Amino acid sequence: MTKPRSRRGGGRPTIADVARKAGVGAITVSRALREPGRVSEDLRRQIQAAVDELGYLPDPNARALASARAEVFGVLVPSLTNSVFAEVLRGIYDSLSDSSYRIQFGNTHYSGLEEERLLQVFGPQRPAALIVAGIDQTPISRRLLETAGCPVVQVMETGPDPVDMMVGFSHLDGGRAATEHMIEMGYRRIGFIGARMDPRSQRRLAGYRAAMEAAGLFDARLVTTTPVPSSVTLGRELFRDALAKMPTLDGVFCNNDDIALGALFECHRASIAVPKTIGITGFNDLDMMEVAFPSITSIRTPRYEIGRLSVAMALAAIAGQRPQDPVVDLGFELRCRESTAR
Amino acid sequence: MTKPRSRRGGGRPTIADVARKAGVGAITVSRALREPGRVSEDLRRQIQAAVDELGYLPDPNARALASARAEVFGVLVPSLTNSVFAEVLRGIYDSLSDSSYRIQFGNTHYSGLEEERLLQVFGPQRPAALIVAGIDQTPISRRLLETAGCPVVQVMETGPDPVDMMVGFSHLDGGRAATEHMIEMGYRRIGFIGARMDPRSQRRLAGYRAAMEAAGLFDARLVTTTPVPSSVTLGRELFRDALAKMPTLDGVFCNNDDIALGALFECHRASIAVPKTIGITGFNDLDMMEVAFPSITSIRTPRYEIGRLSVAMALAAIAGQRPQDPVVDLGFELRCRESTAR
DNA sequence: ATGGCAGATGGTAGCGCTACCCATAACGTC
DNA sequence: GACGTTATGGGTAGCGCTACCATCTGCCAT
Structure with missing residues (x-):
């Protein structure tokens, strides 16, 4: 009679329960919860008490359906x-x-x-x-x-x-800024190494290229990329590839910090002096860049x-x-x- | 008359639209979508055609409300x-x-x-x-x-x-295994350095302690921890603290790989030979552990x-x-x- | 021929909430 | 004093879907 069916929801209190207990309409409960300013102080308190007592929590699914x-x-x-x-x-x-x-x-x-x-x-x-x-x-x-x-x-x-x-x-400006910095620091044969090469990486590459061309330093053989997902391991490998392809390399701008870290480790392993023989710049400025030895230049991104x-x-x-x-x-x-x- | 109110939802097709177009009841559409086995081949095809034609997508909110x-x-x-x-x-x-x-x-x-x-x-x-x-x-x-x-x-x-x-x-067994490995490799004054120290870190520490005590090597001054969130930077600092506190340290088991990497970088910076003077073990085995120079022992976690x-x-x-x-x-x-x- | 039963489909009645509109009271304003 | 106007509250009617139960058909056992 009152409850035509055992409640599907498992007996959680509904807005109607709150309304009954507070002696108000269901709509008023709804309003008190969503736009308290539109309900008088008195009722608001009453309703809040009923909510607390019953442990009422609005059903987000019902809410979503009703309000689209x-x-x-x-x-x-x-x-x-x-x-x-x-x-x-x-x-x-x-x-x-x-x-x-x-x-x-x-x-x-x-x-x-x-x-x-x-x-x-x-x-x-x-x-x-x-x-x-x-x-x-x-x-x-x-x-x-x-x-x-x-x-x-x-x-x-x-x-x-x-x-x-x-x-x-x-990302284009970021790539350009990083590259210009390396050029300023006296590097000339600056490679770009990048993994994944999603659109943002592409634009960083474009920034690199713009800076290199502006300085008359661009050479397609300086660019080493792969669509493979980025990782420190891959950074090491790409750096080795880049160096093999272009032994006169004196710097690398890395797609991101993972790659830069891989390059740094490879330099350690191959006893290549950083920054003397080769300079390294990363991108994003992860926490570890500051701590690395030597610490790694990077572009901090927000x-x-x-x-x-x-x-x-x-x-x-x-x-x-x-x-x-x-x-x-x-x-x-x-x-x-x-x-x-x- | 037909539509008592402009549809709140913004005119997307509903299950009723599909049912009408396919010439079946709404329930049958619902079933065809959720339990195709319970609807005859013929109707299923008809319904699918209507769904495709209308671009019908079930409303997940309505579904959630109705099915709880x-x-x-x-x-x-x-x-x-x-x-x-x-x-x-x-x-x-x-x-x-x-x-x-x-x-x-x-x-x-x-x-x-x-x-x-x-x-x-x-x-x-x-x-x-x-x-x-x-x-x-x-x-x-x-x-x-x-x-x-x-x-x-x-x-x-x-x-x-x-x-x-x-x-x-x-985590306890992991901490123990890492520590036992270092003991086996001949390290004796093995420190534990850990950040965050959440329950899992605590258990790794307990594993470390169990192994050290079993070997008669435990000393409370070997343990350096902080509740501060973990980072490579923090790893470096903690390692310095540990070494200052206990200059005879010959190894560290690090809470996690970030800390281990920080410790490694600090060793580079302070010209401490790894693994000769100090051994380092991490935890989790992130990608970079393999590539680091020297590569870092770690516990691979699934x-x-x-x-x-x-x-x-x-x-x-x-x-x-x-x-x-x-x-x-x-x-x-x-x-x-x-x-x-x- | 009758009952029974499984398989396929449909109708009805909500799920719990809010949009929309209306009712009422308490104030003005002219 | 008639008429807004504002503040406050409620009633009704869904939102789009599925649970539940009823219906209908065909087919087998008896």
């Missing part, structure tokens, strides 16, 4: 092995841990197809916001993002044509900050505050260290 | 900076990417309170399974896990009293495999297949390298 909006941030990164993305994720996480938003994440494995698949999985859920790494989405992914009906933040890079918002920095700011922008957009400039360039910083101090 | 079960795996890890957990996450992710399960993750920051909060956020959503790192949950967290109404896998460690299932290895197996066990449990043994010890492996080859 899930309290979920979807986050797409291309890799979990690469600690750079772990840091972005950490920034995202830390900025969201006060809120009731949950984080759902997807690993695209640097694949456009996989990214499309994941967007198709995330979309129907109507997430509160989407944060995706990179700016080179496939046309299908782009359309999925545009029609997602929620704020979208592309992170890690900036570019001219945001789907919605962007937070990042210029990974954690990118995560934090992307969330801040998304939350502002959810609250209806569109930023004046949807594209934010957080820049980077050259950290000169022993490995290029000739 | 969300297609979500909740994953709780204590850190994102520590690449060990990134690897576990990767294993979890890779095992789930074929399925329609989504992954929601939480970062407990090594805090029991934060873990409780996150479980309280995850619970009401009725996830399909929960994967949590560690076995030292607070009583409240434990109860939340027990009453979650879904499979629970505790990962990274094994222990006697699983909430439900466990996948991991013995991080990725833990992630994969935890998902496999959870999926089996969801399918109703309880494992014969709910606790799986994946073991570890000592990798002897140059840093302890005296």
Whole structure:
């Protein structure tokens, strides 16, 4: 009569239970929880008491269905092995841990197809916001993002044509700055070694090339790359390859810090003096660069900050505050260290 | 008349649209999608055609509400900076990417309170399974896990009293094995240096102590620890502290590989011969241990495999297949390298 | 011929919440 | 004193899906 069916949910209190106990309507409970300002002080207290007593927790699934909006941030990164993305994720996480938003994440494995698949999985859920790494989405992914009906933040890079918002920095400028630094320090036969060669790596390479050409130093044989995923081990191998191909090498700009570390270790092993015989520059400035012996010059990238700011922008957009400039360039910083101090 | 209200959802096709187009009942569409075996070949084809034509995607929120079960795996890890957990996450992710399960993750920051909060956020959503790192949950967290109404896998460690299932290895045995190896290699004044000192680090320390005591070598002044989060930088500092405290040190077993790398770099910097003057052993066996110069002895831990197996066990449990043994010890492996080859 | 039973399909009634609209009271304003 | 206007609360009707039960068909055993 009262309960036509044993409750499927397993007997957890519902909003109706709270409403009954507090002697108010269910809607008022809903409002008291979501927009306390619209409910009088008295009722709010009464309702809070009922909530506490019953241990009521709103059902996020019912909420999502009724409001056509899930309290979920979807986050797409291309890799979990690469600690750079772990840091972005950490920034995202830390900025969201006060809120009731949950984080759902997807690993695209640097694949456009996989990214499309994941967007198709995330979309129907109507997430509160989407944060995706990179700016080179496939046309299908782009359309999925545009029609997602929620704020979208592309992170890690900036570019001219945001789907919605962007937070990042210029990899091309970073690559150029690193290379110019080495040229300034007197290196001439500067190699580029890079793994994975995703779009961001490509742009770092382009920056390297621009700097080298501007100085009249570019030589295609100085470039050693592979699509294989980056690792310290691979860094060592690539460095050996580069040196074999070009024995007069006097410096290397590495795609990232893992590669740089591998190169450094190989120098140790082969008794090549760093920075005297060969200079080394990394990219990202992981913690270990400072500590390495010799310490390694690198480009500090604002990974954690990118995560934090992307969330801040998304939350502002959810609250209806569109930023004046949807594209934010957080820049980077050259950290000169022993490995290029000739 | 037909549509009493403009559709809140924004006009995406619903199951009713598919049913109408295929000329069947909504329930049959639902069944065709979830348990194809229970629908005749003919209708299945018809329904599939309608689904394709409309581009129908089921609404996961509605599904979750109606079935009191969300297609979500909740994953709780204590850190994102520590690449060990990134690897576990990767294993979890890779095992789930074929399925329609989504992954929601939480970062407990090594805090029991934060873990409780996150479980309280995850619970009401009725996830399909929960994967949590560690076995030292607070009583409240434990109860939340027990009453979650879904499979629970505790990962990274094994222990006697699983909430439900466990996948991991013995950190105590790992610590002991590393220490015994150093003793065998002729080291005597072996220090332990450790950061963070979470429960797993504590057990590695206990293993170290057991081995040292068994050999009559233990001395409390050999132990240098800090609750500060681990990093390569910190490894260097701790190593210096340890050496200052105990100048006769002839070896160190490091809490983890970051610390070991910091110690190695400090040895380079201070011109301390490794492995001759001081031996170094790490823990986890990250990629870089093999490449370092000298290469660093470490304990290989099955991080990725833990992630994969935890998902496999959870999926089996969801399918109703309880494992014969709910606790799986994946073991570890000592990798002897140059840093302890005296 | 009857009953029974399995397999295939459909109808009804929610799951727990919120959007939308309405009711009421307490104040003004002119 | 009629008419807003604001603040506060409630009722109704779904959101899109699935659990539960009913129905219908065909086929076998009796």
